[in-house]
Amino acid sequence: MPNIVIIGSGPAGVSAALYTARAGVETTVLTKGPGALDRAAHIQNYYGFAEPISGAELERRGIEGARALGVQFVSTEAVGLTYTDKLTVETLAGEFPADAVILATGASRAAPKIPGLAELEGHGVSCCATCDAFFYRGKDVAVLGSGEYALHEVQALLPVVKSVTLLTNGAPLTAQFPPEVTVYPETVDAILGEQTVTGVQLNGGRQVPLSGVFVALGVAGSTALARKLGAEVEGNRIVVDEKMQTTLPGLYAAGDCTGGLLQVAKAVYEGALAGTEAAKAVRKG
Numbered sequence: 001m002p003n004i005v006i007i008g009s010g011p012a013g014v015s016a017a018l019y020t021a022r023a024g025v026e027t028t029v030l031t032k033g034p035g036a037l038d039r040a041a042h043i044q045n046y047y048g049f050a051e052p053i054s055g056a057e058l059e060r061r062g063i064e065g066a067r068a069l070g071v072q073f074v075s076t077e078a079v080g081l082t083y084t085d086k087l088t089v090e091t092l093a094g095e096f097p098a099d100a101v102i103l104a105t106g107a108s109r110a111a112p113k114i115p116g117l118a119e120l121e122g123h124g125v126s127c128c129a130t131c132d133a134f135f136y137r138g139k140d141v142a143v144l145g146s147g148e149y150a151l152h153e154v155q156a157l158l159p160v161v162k163s164v165t166l167l168t169n170g171a172p173l174t175a176q177f178p179p180e181v182t183v184y185p186e187t188v189d190a191i192l193g194e195q196t197v198t199g200v201q202l203n204g205g206r207q208v209p210l211s212g213v214f215v216a217l218g219v220a221g222s223t224a225l226a227r228k229l230g231a232e233v234e235g236n237r238i239v240v241d242e243k244m245q246t247t248l249p250g251l252y253a254a255g256d257c258t259g260g261l262l263q264v265a266k267a268v269y270e271g272a273l274a275g276t277e278a279a280k281a282v283r284k285g
């Protein structure tokens, strides 16, 4: 039986799962827990509720409905996405190969406004260690982040580069980093360099010379995961076609991560469309 892996258990991911499961496709939802909907105290503008319903309750009911259709939910965090003969989602609980993947991780967090970060993207600032590590072989690089996602990027870099420094930008460490990684807990004042990255300026005056900075803050959002495979992203929004497919065949996106109206109704609609189209594609293939 063909299979589809969906990342995210908000209204977009769960709506997609309802359509893929009912189309006879084995469906797995990977989730690190409640998303934006859980923070909404009252939803008053969604179809079918005469009285306002809490976001948490709406989310719970959605998941319950999908489970009843046989959708499997796995509590884990997606940290990477690769393609060899199949799309494969890398998570803290292992690898999940799939015939199609639907990204539904909600809106990306805004990247911190560190001077030089946006200006030097593609010139020493990278969002994908797996894609770009090779360009930094034998060089000193840093990973900007402090959690499991940052650890995943560190592990991709260590065998290739000369040294990896971790810049937590003031955030607490939430993963166990290898001892060869030097950790700077200060906030980052600036990424230095004119044409290309030459280092970073830390709060308190320390400068660290570097050839590259890999951004892996917080949790890997859909845009970071899409970028790993070269799918087109515009700002914080994943570019999709009329079938909710990204610019990479087999990779779909739905909900807040595609931008536009950040509302439950739009997430549910896009999930339904992505699920329908992805299921159609994998059943054909």
Ligand SMILES: Cc1cc2nc3c(=O)[nH]c(=O)nc-3n(C[C@H](O)[C@H](O)[C@H](O)COP(=O)(O)OP(=O)(O)OC[C@H]3O[C@@H](n4cnc5c(N)ncnc54)[C@H](O)[C@@H]3O)c2cc1C
Residues within 6 Å of the ligand: 007, 008, 009, 010, 011, 012, 013, 030, 031, 032, 033, 034, 035, 036, 037, 038, 039, 040, 041, 042, 043, 044, 045, 046, 055, 076, 077, 078, 079, 104, 105, 106, 107, 219, 220, 221, 222, 254, 255, 256, 257, 261, 262, 263, 264, 265, 267
């Ligand atoms: C305070 C607040 C109030 C709101 N009020 C309303 C309202 O009244 N009406 C309305 O229509 N909308 C409202 N919204 C917006 C609505 O909640 C969102 O538009 C909707 O939840 C988007 O759905 P989504 O599935 O795209 O993302 P989300 O609901 O954010 O779900 C994202 C999912 O992805 C998972 N995830 C993220 N990263 C990873 C990873 N790396 N690995 C595994 N899983 C991951 C999360 O755990 C979560 O399950 C509100 C939002 C907020 C924050």
